[in-house]
Amino acid sequence: MSNIEQFKNRNVSEEYFLVDIEDYPTDGWGKFKRVVKRTFQGELFVGLWVVLREMIKFDIHTVQYPKEKMPIGPRYRAVHEMKRLWESGTERCIGCGLCEKICISDCIRMETKIDENSRKEVSEYSINLGRCIFCGYCAEVCPELAITHGGRYENASEQRAHFVMYEDMLTPIDMLKAGQQQEFEGFGAITPHEDERVKKTPLAY
């Protein structure tokens, strides 16, 4: 139990100190002294040096977005993806209708029928991304991991009809054959490079 002692220190850094704040001067002479002190303290030049230093260091943090993109976490909930079965290449969706039922913004719609082999077949499946709030319930409720969320967040379009294109969401068959279908890592998956980003929590609970 001695190990817990190190977490009882609630300061992130040992360098914290209380700032010494003087009382405001009340008489004219005190105010004059404060003005003179502030004038010749050179604090303005500290500010100038700080920004010049950053300019010289040239440590640019800009991400030039259309050309460069930040890595996105596996848990990110962007445009849906419809997966295929690895072995046969057919769609994973079994038409159970759970996603349609649970969708709180009513944007999933599917039509099913019994095909010639007496199996349930999905004849129409659409997600209106213009209405979708990307809550993730559909992916969570899917028993087959057929509908998941992907990382494709650029879904601006000129036409609303583009927001319901099932073909865009379904893994293309050639990508599947090339083994490029991204498997859903599951809820609670860890973002890449997460270890480097972990910081000590300021408060130990």
Place this chain on the structure above:
Amino acid sequence: MDMAYLIETVVKIVVIMLIFSALAGLGTYFERKVLAFMQRRLGPMSVGPYGLLQVAADGIKLFTKEDIIPQNVVAPIFKFAPVITAATAFMAAAAIPFWPQFTVLGYTVHPIVADTEIGLLYVLAVMAIGLYGLLLGGMASANKFSLISAARTAAIFISYEVVTGLSLLAPIMIVGSLSLIDFNNYQAGGVSHWLVWTQPVAFILFWIAAFAETGRTPFHLIANDHEIIDGFGTEYSGMRWGLFFIGEYANMFFISFVIALVFLGGFGDGGLGGALALIAKVSFFFFFFLWTRAAWPDVRPDQLMWLCWKVLMPLAVVNVVVTGLVMMF
């Protein structure tokens, strides 16, 4: 007045207009780049190599934007106000020598439009008239925030005219002339002859006042960014607003020239080195305008007034008196 003189003057005016209109545009590019680098950003990058053509894109946008005259504005004054700002900014350039005189094909060119005996007074006076553009624009806008901003601008400009005038009075007493060429020739002996060594207080005071006269950041109260709107220019759009902008940036360049010419020796003895030194000095002062914008916060209007009337003006008066006493004895 002979024909050659007339043609020469017109050519000089056109050249100065073109160069400084382009520089005003490039000035916005440099400002955005410098501010971006100081804030660890990249600034404009998309249009052209390193965003260099951003200036052209902005120009096209300003020129083709719809020219909106809002309801209830005093239309003639509203339309005319930006012209005052831009025109006075360029008129001030008439008495500024931008380059030492040089000879082309046996013809000596004086790169100054009019070397009048009252050069410095003329520059200050015309720059002061520029206030009317902002003031009238704000007053004619039928927008109370524009009106408040215009009133604040007028108060600050008039206050700081006092500091500019008084701080320049001491160097004028020493040199004994108002022509900027005389100022330059007085300091032609080299760095040790610069007026900044004999008049450091005047130099600092004029530099501070230059920020108020051009409305740059520590004193950027003409278009107070904290109010989210653009001060007097709120109701303006397109090229009318662009004229205000060109005026502001041209003013920054011209006041940088004045500081360099009056206090830092100008172009020295008139050689090529001196001319390039003048460009370097002006570039530094222009860079400093951008630098302070990245580093310093704005001051409150009442603090600005306090600084002007209770600190800078008494200092300027004391400086003039001391200079006078030293010259007398």
